Amino acid sequence: MVRIFGILAGLGFVFVAFWSLLWGTIEYLGAEHHESAEHRFHVSPRNYSFASDGPFGRFDQRQLQRGFQVYSQVCSGCHSLNYVAFRNLAEIGYNEAEIRKIASNVQVPDVNPQTGEPNTRPGLPADRFPSPYANETAARVSNHNAAPPDLSLIVKARHGGADYIASLLTGYRNPATYRNGEGEALPAENRPAEGLHFNPYFPNLNLAMPPPLTSEGQVTYADGTRPTVDQMAQDVAAFLTWTAEPNLQSRHRAGLAVVLFLLAATVLSWFAYKNVWATAKRAVRATGPLDPANMAKSDAAKRDAGIAG
Amino acid sequence: MGFPWAQQYEPKSGFMRWIDQRLPLPRLVYGAVGGGYPVPRNLNHFWNFGVLAGVALGIQIVTGIVLAMHYNANADTAFSSVEHIMRNVNQGWFLRYLHANGASFFFIVTYIHIFRGLYYGSYKAPREMVWLLGLVIFLLMMATAFMGYVLPWGQMSFWGAKVITGLFGAIPLVGEALQTWLLGSFAPDQSTLTRFFSLHYLLPFVIAGVIILHIWALHIPGSSNPTGVDVKGPQDTVPFHPYYTAKDGFALALFMLALAAVVFFAPNYLGHADNYIPANPLATPAEIVPEWYFWPFYAILRSFTEDFILPAKLWGVIAMFGSIVLLFFMSWLDPSPVRSGNYRPTFRLFFWILVVDVIVLGYCGGKPAEQPYVMISQIATIYYFAHFLIILPILSKVERTLPLPNSISESVLHGEAAEAAPYGTPAAATQTTTA
Numbered sequence: 001m002v003r004i005f006g007i008l009a010g011l012g013f014v015f016v017a018f019w020s021l022l023w024g025t026i027e028y029l030g031a032e033h034h035e036s037a038e039h040r041f042h043v044s045p046r047n048y049s050f051a052s053d054g055p056f057g058r059f060d061q062r063q064l065q066r067g068f069q070v071y072s073q074v075c076s077g078c079h080s081l082n083y084v085a086f087r088n089l090a091e092i093g094y095n096e097a098e099i100r101k102i103a104s105n106v107q108v109p110d111v112n113p114q115t116g117e118p119n120t121r122p123g124l125p126a127d128r129f130p131s132p133y134a135n136e137t138a139a140r141v142s143n144h145n146a147a148p149p150d151l152s153l154i155v156k157a158r159h160g161g162a163d164y165i166a167s168l169l170t171g172y173r174n175p176a177t178y179r180n181g182e183g184e185a186l187p188a189e190n191r192p193a194e195g196l197h198f199n200p201y202f203p204n205l206n207l208a209m210p211p212p213l214t215s216e217g218q219v220t221y222a223d224g225t226r227p228t229v230d231q232m233a234q235d236v237a238a239f240l241t242w243t244a245e246p247n248l249q250s251r252h253r254a255g256l257a258v259v260l261f262l263l264a265a266t267v268l269s270w271f272a273y274k275n276v277w278a279t280a281k282r283a284v285r286a287t288g289p290l291d292p293a294n295m296a297k298s299d300a301a302k303r304d305a306g307i308a309g
Numbered sequence: 310m311g312f313p314w315a316q317q318y319e320p321k322s323g324f325m326r327w328i329d330q331r332l333p334l335p336r337l338v339y340g341a342v343g344g345g346y347p348v349p350r351n352l353n354h355f356w357n358f359g360v361l362a363g364v365a366l367g368i369q370i371v372t373g374i375v376l377a378m379h380y381n382a383n384a385d386t387a388f389s390s391v392e393h394i395m396r397n398v399n400q401g402w403f404l405r406y407l408h409a410n411g412a413s414f415f416f417i418v419t420y421i422h423i424f425r426g427l428y429y430g431s432y433k434a435p436r437e438m439v440w441l442l443g444l445v446i447f448l449l450m451m452a453t454a455f456m457g458y459v460l461p462w463g464q465m466s467f468w469g470a471k472v473i474t475g476l477f478g479a480i481p482l483v484g485e486a487l488q489t490w491l492l493g494s495f496a497p498d499q500s501t502l503t504r505f506f507s508l509h510y511l512l513p514f515v516i517a518g519v520i521i522l523h524i525w526a527l528h529i530p531g532s533s534n535p536t537g538v539d540v541k542g543p544q545d546t547v548p549f550h551p552y553y554t555a556k557d558g559f560a561l562a563l564f565m566l567a568l569a570a571v572v573f574f575a576p577n578y579l580g581h582a583d584n585y586i587p588a589n590p591l592a593t594p595a596e597i598v599p600e601w602y603f604w605p606f607y608a609i610l611r612s613f614t615e616d617f618i619l620p621a622k623l624w625g626v627i628a629m630f631g632s633i634v635l636l637f638f639m640s641w642l643d644p645s646p647v648r649s650g651n652y653r654p655t656f657r658l659f660f661w662i663l664v665v666d667v668i669v670l671g672y673c674g675g676k677p678a679e680q681p682y683v684m685i686s687q688i689a690t691i692y693y694f695a696h697f698l699i700i701l702p703i704l705s706k707v708e709r710t711l712p713l714p715n716s717i718s719e720s721v722l723h724g725e726a727a728e729a730a731p732y733g734t735p736a737a738a739t740q741t742t743t744a
Contacts, residue, residue, distance in 0.1 A: 002642060014695050247402045255574055272555050276552060
């Protein structure tokens with residue numbers, strides 16, 4: 001009975017799914033297919049190499065400090081780091097005096113203790129990197145209705161991670177002269193509207209953020225590294241990898257220890273397993289006499305022979 | 310329960326005897342997972358996955374309880390409380406990554422466990438109740454995992470909750486009221502988050518309870534085995550401990566190794582980048598996809614694109630739930646007396662097609678709802694339902710199966726007559742007891 005109902009229900013599902021398939025196929029074959037401009041012009045991030053890549057990856061502190069310089073001199077004009085406090089900069093090699101100085105150069109929103117009016121004061125090490133805008137509406141108004149996102153987690157919140165960030169920062173192109181891999185020019189309807197900027201690394205090709213890194217030497221690196229646009233983009237991407245995953249280094253280190261421990265445990269448990277089963281086979285074969293039925297026979301034989309037991 | 314030759318618990322110390330006489334818990338454990346549970350001696354490594362699933366649940370409960378100490382079930386602060394765990398709680402990143410990836414690994418081992426059952430006919434008499442309780446656990450797992458994914462209150466959390474609860478909205482007449490009742494509001498909201506957190510904390514303990522029933526029901530007939538032949542006597546079994554505890558121990562080490570590799574070196578690989586963006590009811594993500602373990606069912610849901618008497622969306626919902634509900638009827642849909650797929654050549658062929666089919670469904674479920682993925686998932690959906698509801702019922706009646714071995718030990722010992730000889734014969738009796 002269940003089988004008859006089952007077959008009927010099965011035929012029902014198969015038919016309705018087939019019905020959808022049929023119409024879907026007819027529609028698919030009948031429709032004209034042209035790939036959307038987003039498909040044709042969007043390019044995957046370039047492959048950069050970062051010190052933090054791979055299972056043994058560690059942060060390059062000098063690069064993180066350079067990236068922090070780029071953030072504080074360029075990005076922080078629009079973007080906050082809500083989950084990163086100034087004190088966290090100790091993790092990338094700044095000392096306490098430097099951190100106090102960095103924090104005090106930033107105005108953070110507060111309330112005037114005398115009047116209760118909102119005001120700002122110089123930052124303290126415990127403060128987070130604030131947004132330059134008073135609120136989201138203010139951020140939208142100043143940026144063609146696209147509020148600049150908080151950057152703390154941006155590397156983990158975008159497909160492609162740090163590669164994507166570095167590619168995007170260096171990926172702005174002139175929409176009038178740009179040709180994709182097939183040599184096609186950008187269709188007029190995909191040209192950036194007023195206030196937008198063309199960038200083939202951005203999923204829908206046009207974004208509100210103007211090119212932030214425009215010329216060599218925009219930032220003067222404290223360590224003397226030549227600040228090319230490419231260098232700055234990679235450095236800030238590395239810095240944002242740290243803000244998104246500050247525990248990456250300890251995770252990799254702990255991971256290595258755990259994996260080595262578990263490898264040893266796996267080998268030991270393999271030998272334990274083989275050992276138990278080797279004796280098991282002997283024991284199982286040898287338990288013949290210990291089986292209840294055999295014990296009973298043996299007891300009976302003992303009784304027959306007059307042996308106590 | 311168990312076989313008559315099961316070893317009885319004998320307390321090794323006065324203390325254990327004292328306990329055992331007043332509360333026979335040691336006896337219960339000994340009979341359940343100790344030397345007192347005789348298990349077929351021929352189990353292969355696919356029989357490790359039940360224990361692995363149990364361990365995975367344990368990991369989820371332990372990490373989850375600690376995470377709950379730091380998590381904030383509040384729509385305004387949930388996201389930042391997760392970041393607080395990641396950044397400021399000692400080893401919080403480890404707890405959270407272990408919990409998030411532990412869920413994925415729980416599903417991996419459970420899916421292998423379920424397919425093991427499908428191949429070896431573990432749903433057949435006398436183990437129907439084991440199978441049914443297992444499916445209850447599976448449903449509870451899916452509910453728990455879904456609600457857990459909502460808790461970080463990222464973009465995928467929010468929109469996933471909206472889409473999945475929206476499925477209930479497809480039910481005629483009561484749908485919308487039901488959806489509002491589930492969410493506690495008209496869209497995912499503070500009330501949704503707090504009730505999901507409450508249930509997410511509750512359900513794992515319900516799962517643990519049903520697992521006890523699952524194991525209890527299993528111990529009535531005892532474990533099945535790769536031949537599907539019933540245990541005939543003591544020569545067919547070994548005690549669970551130490552033989553299968555040792556074997557499970559090795560499997561557990563491998564499982565932990567794989568889990569550690571992902572937790573420490575690719576913790577976000579199985580997740581979605583969008584869930585690191587705080588929930589925003591005003592911005593719909595480009596694609597809304599559930600976690601990977603729901604993809605096969607998501608593909609079935611989206612395969613129904615045309616109205617046919619009922620609206621397409623309702624068909625999708627019925628089919629998605631139907632694809633799981635039909636598993637409850639396996640024992641009756643496939644009444645072939647031969648349990649193991651090893652002795653059912655045609656069944657085996659269809660089984661492997663099903664495995665590929667479910668993988669294809671999973672692949673399509675993770676892709677955007679556009680061609681050719683929709684067509685592929687429609688074909689895969691047709692096979693899925695045809696396999697369980699049409700092919701198996703017919704196959705079980707018409708298939709010519711291979712001859713079964715007479716006993717487990719015969720199949721294990723490959724006809725070595727002396728070793729396979731029943732106990733008490735000279736060949737066995739001459740061996741000395743060494744253990």
